[in-house]
Structures are given as C-alpha cells and as structure tokens.
Amino acid sequence: MCGIAGATAARHAPVDRTVLKRMTDALAHRGPDGEGLWIADDGEVGLGHRRLSIIDLSSFGAQPMQSASGRFVLSYNGEIYNYLPLRDELTRLGYRFSGHSDTEVIVAGCQLWGLEKTLSRLAGMFALAMWDKQERTLSLARDRIGIKPLYYTVNDGALAFASELRPIVAWRGSLPEISLRGLSEFLRLGYVPSPLSIFEGVHKLPPATVLTFRDGRTAGPTPYWSVGETVARGFARQRHNETAVLDELDARLREIVSQHMISDVPLGAFLSGGIDSSTVTALMQAGSNQPVKTFSIGFDDPAYNEATHAAEVAAHLKTDHTELYVSEQDALAVIPSLPDIYDEPFADISQIPTYLVAQLARQRVTVSLSGDGGDELFGGYNRYTFVSNYWDKLNRIPRPLRSLAAAGINAASPATWDSAFRLLGPALPPRLRPALPGQKMQKIASVLAAPTLYHLQSRLISQWPHPEAVLASGAGGIAEALLPPPVEVSGIPSAAQQMAWDTSTYLVDDILTKVDRATMRVGLEARVPLLDHRLVEFAWEIPLSMKFRDGSGKYILKRLLERYVPRRLFERPKMGFGIPVDSWLRGPLKGWAANYLSHSDRPTHDLFDRAAIDATWREHLDGRIDRGGQLWTVLMFDSWLQRARQWV
Template sequence: FDNGIERRALALYMRHNYVPAPWSIYENVWKLPPGCYVQFAGGDLPTGGRGDITAYWSLREAAQRGLADPFTGSEAEATNELERLLRQSLAGQMIADVPLGAFLSGGVDSSTVVALMQAQSPRPVKTFTIGFHEGDYDEAQHAKAVARHLGTDHTEWYVTPQDALDVIPKLPALYDEPFADSSQIPTHLVCMLAKRHVTVSLSGDAGDELFGGYNRYFWAMRLWRRLSSVPLPLRRLAAAGVRAVPPGAWNRVFAALHPLLPGRLRFRLPGDKLHKAAGLFAARRPEEIYLRLVSHWEYPTEVVLGVETEPPTPLTDPGQWLDCPDFERRMMYLDAITYLPDDILVKVDRAAMGVSLETRVPLLDHRVVEFAWRLPLSMKIRDGQSKWVLRQVLYQYVPRELIERPKMGFGVPLDQWLRGPLREWAEDLLSEERLKHEGFLNPAPVQQMWAEHLSGRRNWAYSLWDVLMWEAWLESGR
C-alpha cells in the first residue's frame, strides 16, 4: 500500500502521544473504532472508501442508559452487585486450556482482580510484578504484600536501568505506528516476565476510567470553580506574570522558602509546574482545562510542518461530548472513548503480543461497564478518595492498610534517563540537521525543549518522548 504519512494524524499524535482512531499514521488508512465491525460489499476491499462501519455496542449509548436509569439501591447493595458482576466476568475470563495468571501492581484495580481470581481458584493464582530500584517508581513491595496476604504464587523482577533501556530499540516494531506512552517500557518488561510462566494474563486496566481513579477527576473541577470566579482578563494577566519569571528563578524562590512551605508545596521543579499551571488560567470552560491536562504538545500545528488546522476529535468536538451535568463524569467518558482504547489497551496488547502473551481485561466486561455508568458519582469519588465502591469490594479480601496510599503511575524515570544513559541516542534523533532533512517537524521548538530539559530548567520528558518515538519509528523503516 502507499505508505505516505498523514500529517494531520501526526499532529494528533503529538498532542496525545498516540494516533487516535479512526486515524492512522498513513494516508487513506483508517482504524476501526471500538465496538464496531466493517462490511465490504462483493468481497473486495474498496480502493478509496472505508467500508460500511456498524457499531454493535456503544459506550455513549450505555452511558446514556445508565444516566437515565440510575442505581437507587444502598451502598451495600451496590458493592454486592459490583462484586457479583466482577465474579461473573472473571469466571468466564479465567477459562483457559493454557497456563493463566495476572499482573499485580498492588493498586486497587489489579488487587481487586487478583483477589476475586484467588477467591474462585482452587490453587494459588500466578501473579507478576516488576520493581525498580528508584523508589519513586517502585510498586513491587506493595504488590508483594498483597500477594502474601492473598496467598498467590507471586513472581517479581527488579529490573535495572539497562534492562529497561534494552527494550527501547524494540518499540517501533512492537507498535507498528508511532506510540509514545513511556509506560510501554515497564509494560513490556512485565509481559516478558509473565510469559516465562503463563500464556494468558489478566490485568486491572479500565478501573480508573470506570470508577474515577485519575487525579484530574478530583482537582480539575475544583480548579475551574476557583478560576471561573476571577474575571478572564485578570487571569490572563496573572498567567503573563508567572511566565515573565523564568522557571529557574521560580525554582530558586521556592528553594529559599522551602523551610516555610507546607508539605504539599514541596515538589521538584516548582517553576516548571507553575509555568504549566499558568497555561490553565485562560480556560473559558472546564473542558479546556481537561484538554490541556491530557495534551503533550498544546499547539501541535506549530511543530508539525504542513498542517494548518488540527482535525477534530472527541476531545475538541463538543458534538461528541456526553450530555451529563457532572464534569467529572464527562471527563471519565472522554477518557474511556479516547485514552483507554487508543493508549492503555493498545499499549498492553502490543507489549504482550510482542512476547506471544494473551491479555484479558475483566473490568471491561460490558455488564460491569453498564453497571458502572448507573452508579452515582458519590459511589466513585468520595471525600477525596477515588474508586470508592471498587475499594469496598476489595476491602472484603485485602486490609485497607495494604492498599491506601497515594496513586502511582506505572512509569520509568524518563526525565533522568534522557539526561543520562539515553542522552547520546536522543541527541542523534533530535538533531536539527536530521529534522530539517526529513521535513516533518519544525526543529526550533524541539531544539529549545531539548536544551531546557538538558539544563534541568524544565522537565519536557513526555513531549520529547513523543518526538523520539516518532523519529525511532521513522528510522525503523515504518
């Protein structure tokens, strides 16, 4: 086929770190959206058309039905019904004629899946986790505690930076098109570990989108309420004031005030975070805050050459938003139709199939999803705690003290690696001469980001990873 690059899809990739369906990175090549099938008349593939696409299940319709028919039972009844549906899902997904296990991070979602698997299994469930020696990224100790309590047959692998770095050259071939969620690295590693012991592994993916797990569900609306009480011109003035002071200067101010600051204001690179927060001040509606929070490159048309206007997606097209009074649930819906299928599920599927491991996602049983959308928001987010009703199921099997801790992402110390062991590799892929010769990306903003990142003034790891994975994919021969 003609493998010409679709530059509009490249712009979408730079915003999201993935190419959202139905787009693909190639011109005139389209992805089939989730929950759909395609029919071609006469058995021949059309040369220019996309076929007759039909949805056999729609999250939008499921969400609308749930909102129209809300669950009215007690909290105990909601907990019992959710547990019943999860057990039902797992009973089907644990059927296998090959060895089966589960990923276990020690968080709410994977711990719930493993707890209910173990409750229905006559023998110890095989569970797998990887750990990092860098403490900020290590969940292995939490997973081990949960595994010990449940009595699973647990295997862990503490990977070295070199183990992780060795995965990077494989990534372009694994994903077939540019894909830049850096947790693809530990995901592939845990799949490698699991494949040594099993052929099928269950995961806890989708708990965040269904039951309100992401931090943005808590503070995006809170931030909007505060911002919207201040006139827009004043907010723009405040943003200009923050940006007028370089991030490095803000870092020095915070360092000087460090002994006087409360714990919640003591974090790395405060100047970097202040500059990012300033970008939210000019929001005119809460959806703009959400879009900025989930965007890697806020203005991708400034870096992708030959694209004047970014194509509409569910994130930018109000016609595709869910009609729901709760901004939190509108965010969950958008995450569930974009980030979940195009990032999370793609990441896990490709990382697993790269080692011939099958993965299954019991939380995405349609009955679980449909019930989740009937639940009131108060059973998902309560008193600053996420996934309230899912936790009630889990706490029947695992003590709270083994679970309750700040949410951790499944990540790697990418910012440090780009300044250290990955620097030479990145320098080559980000070179001005290379970018000019290829003609896809504007070298100026890329070079500026790279310089700021290397100096330590800013943390541009995720935005730079988008460029690096694009360049690595391009170099691999696409």
C-alpha cells in the same frame, strides 16, 4: 487471541495470495501457533489469520472459518466470554457444531441471527472481518470498548484491513504519507487517537462500530453500542443502597472473572499490588481450587517500585507469585525494540515496564488477566476531582480576565519565574515553595484561559499542548484546533464527563493499545475483566458518591477488595507504572537521544521545527525545566519512522 489481515480485489484484479501471505506473515508474533489463508473462488476477497491457540487447540478452531452453510467466512481476533451459553442456545436452534471454539459460535450466530444481532449478544473482546458470500459484503467490526485493534484503508477501489499497520504497508507495497493530523495529535497526547492513524488514508475502526464494504464502496462505521448512551442510561438508573450495590458488584465481577478464566492453556494475572489488579487477582483466587499464577516486576528506585506491595498481596492470597527486579540496563535494552513492539508511534513511558512484565508472564502462561479499566470506571485518576473542582472555581471568573492573567504569566520566561521564586523563597512558607516553579507557572497559564472543561482537561494531559510550536511551518496549521470531544452527555457532573472522555479515548488508544502490543509481541493473551461491557454498564449505575469519598476515588471498589484483602495492604497513594524518563534523558539515554534531538543540521525528515526541539532539549539538559515527556514523543516518532522505512 490472534492477528487478522485481508483485502478485497482491486479493479477486478483478484486478491494475490502472495501478497495476502506477506500481510499475514507481518503478524506472526500475534499468532505463533498457526497460519490460515482463504481466498474466494473468484478472487474477490482474501482473509488471513495468525493463530494463538487458547480455546479448542484442535484444527476445528483454525481460521479463517466458514459457517456450516458456507455462506459466512470469518477471520477474528479476540475471546468471547459468554460463548458457552450462546453455543447452547444455537444448538437448540439446530446449528450443528464441529468443534468447541468461540470462533464457531460467531459464525453460527451470523448464520442464524445475522451479524448485527450476533454482535449485540457477544460479551468479549474482538476485532473481526466477516465475508458474506450471498450478499458479497465484507464487514469489519470491533468490540464495544476497543480492546482489540483494527486498521483499514481503501485504495484504488479495494479495501485492506489488519490488526496492525505493517500488513497494510505490505499490501500497498509502499509507505503511505504521514498524516499531519495524526502526527499533531500524537505530539499532543503521546498516542494517535481513533479514527486517525499515523498514515494518511489509513484509519482505526472506532470501538463498537461496524464498517461494510461492497462493490468498491464503504458504509459506516455504524455504531451498535455507545459510551454516551451507556453513561446517560446509567445516570437514569442510579442505585443508592450502598450495601446492595456492593453485593451486586461482588457477584457480577465474580461471574465475569470466572468466565475470563476459561482457557485450554495456562493462565495467570498481572499483579501490581494496586486496587484494580488486586481485585481481579483476589476474585480469580476465590474461584480457583489451585494457586493462581501472578506476575510483577520491580525496580530498585522506590519511586517506581510496586513489587513489595504486590508480594504482600500475593502472600495474603496465597498465589503462585513470580517477581523480577529489573535493572536500569534491562529497561534501557528494550528501547531499540519499541518501534517494532508498538507498530505505530507510541509515547506512554509505561510501555517499557508493560512489555517487561508481559515477557516475564509468557515464560509460564499463555493468558494473563489485568486490572485495566478500574481508573476510568471507578474514578481512580486524581485529575477527576482536581480538574472538576478547579473548573467549577475557574468558570466563575470572566474569561477575558483569565486570558489577561495568562498573558501576564507568559510574559516572563520559566527561567525568570525560577529566579523570582529563589529570591522570594526565604519569605515563603514551605508549601508555597514548589519544585520547578517556572514549569508550574507555565502550566497554570496554559489552563487559565481554557474556554471549556474539555479544553482544560486536554491542556493538562497534553505533552505538547500546542504541537504547532514544534511542527515545521508547512505542517503546523493543522495542529491548532483540538479534535471535538469524543462523547458529550448533558446534565452529568464534570468528573463523570471526564471519565466518559477517558473511556472513549485515553483508555482505548493509550492504555489498551499499550497492553495489546506489549503482550501480543510475546504471544501472550491479555484479558481485562473490568472492561467487560456488562460490568461497564453496571458501573455507570453506581453514583459518584460511591466512587469518590474523602478526597479520593474507587471507594466502592476498595470496599469490595476489603472483603478479600486487608485494607493496610492496598491503601496507599497511587503510583505510576513508568520509568524516570527525565533523569534518564540527562543520564544513560543522553547520547542516544542526542542522535535524534540535536540533528538540526541533518534532519531525517522535514516535519519538525528542529530549532524548537533543540531549544527544548537544551532546556531539559540544563535542568531548568523537565521536558522528558515532550521529548519522548519526538524520540518515539523519529525512531519509529526510521524503522518503518525498512518495512518496504
């Protein structure tokens, strides 16, 4: 696990070693164990690397690394879990290895098979830059799921790339303009989706693609794998024998977890006590001859505390368990560091506990496995059944009638709806007396007129469904239209389509981004065995009837976990991994938040409609409606921009 950066020459001016080192230094937290710089003899390209030593701790594992022939030079971030059988195959083909790192397997593969075929053979997480001296081509590639990040930009005939944004700013020597499209999507989603970034002209390389750069021109990104094709192929190969599916899922996941446990440094697991992390931990312990080190954090607020459940699972599996109860002050102390930790504006409130558990784990291990990906593959989010059922019913009503009903609801303010429900309260049964009724009626109106399932899901998961409402007038127009669906597969059920969308967007740019930045900030490698592409492909061959059962998801994964952990230890309602942001903004964070949200008279930038934000802030403070999630996006952008201006 590492950080990579590099650039090509600009208009025949060779790569500047000082600039390359500045780029690499900006990634020191991702690789505290070593630094490597390589510049071609003619100065045409330079590759930088920061090393977190995991496999082959010797100098033979250092990067940038050249192939035996000297033709290929690689700077790479990630882990290849099937590198040992690939190494054996390459050895039989005549390649002579110097060390035993997975990095050398990649350069050997490129020498004997070429880059494209090598990528198709790799099982792992990676972002890489490969220079081909013979073809004078720089290639960038990212793993199939998008576990590891990679940004790039082309300016003045040169390309620069890096694991994070800050090295690209160091290369440019100035802060790029804010991307209005990137900003609007950030307000909508709480993260910036690929291929956008928060900077104009800087892009995220999409997962499972290759970009090539030669003679000042780019080709691609070109996909070498596809979520859509994987989903379609999975539905064409549906398996219907539940016992056989369960046995194969067990065997496949055991093997994958075993490969993910290969390490030359101490290794452990994040354990929340939920189904996904418990499954990964159980399989780790089943394959280990000593107690697996597990880590969880707890909160005094029972609504946010999973530590007791994690402790029960750990006790049953007999792991070497470490838990830390985090106070409100501990969590609040992280907030000033969030812009540095996450590099790009990021507003998933679980970013705070994710960083805290990474910090806890790093005290004892250098690698930690997590259960991320189980929700998207096995139907863990409640919205999959709720939204698909709601859409099936909603779609029977002509859209003009739905639009008319939405307009009628919106004709009354949330405060008016609150008053109406208070008056009607005594006459209504308890199940029809919702908390914050005005907020819920507003949400209902926002989805009634949705023209497609994609629009419906987008509105339900959005922080600001209409970000143009809080963008300044000059920036608002670009925010109105949704980005197109990331993947569409014809003929599959609505819930499966939602899962495919999440796998392509939310999982990549929220969940995996959160885990990567939090763990890398403390020099910890996070591995996600449930997102090994070999399991992803198999999971889509499992019919939805084995994922959704009796009104809830993950049926087949629960049956698997039951082989290792009693059901009573994990069968409970899903709990979010977050903080009470609504109450904190009215309490301990009120003064800090007011510095950003109440500065309509002296704004730090002119991108937001400060009057609209101030009105939302006052609504929240009055307790009329909970706006914590929306306000958090504004706070995370403003605090990030304030910090980013200090990068140059």
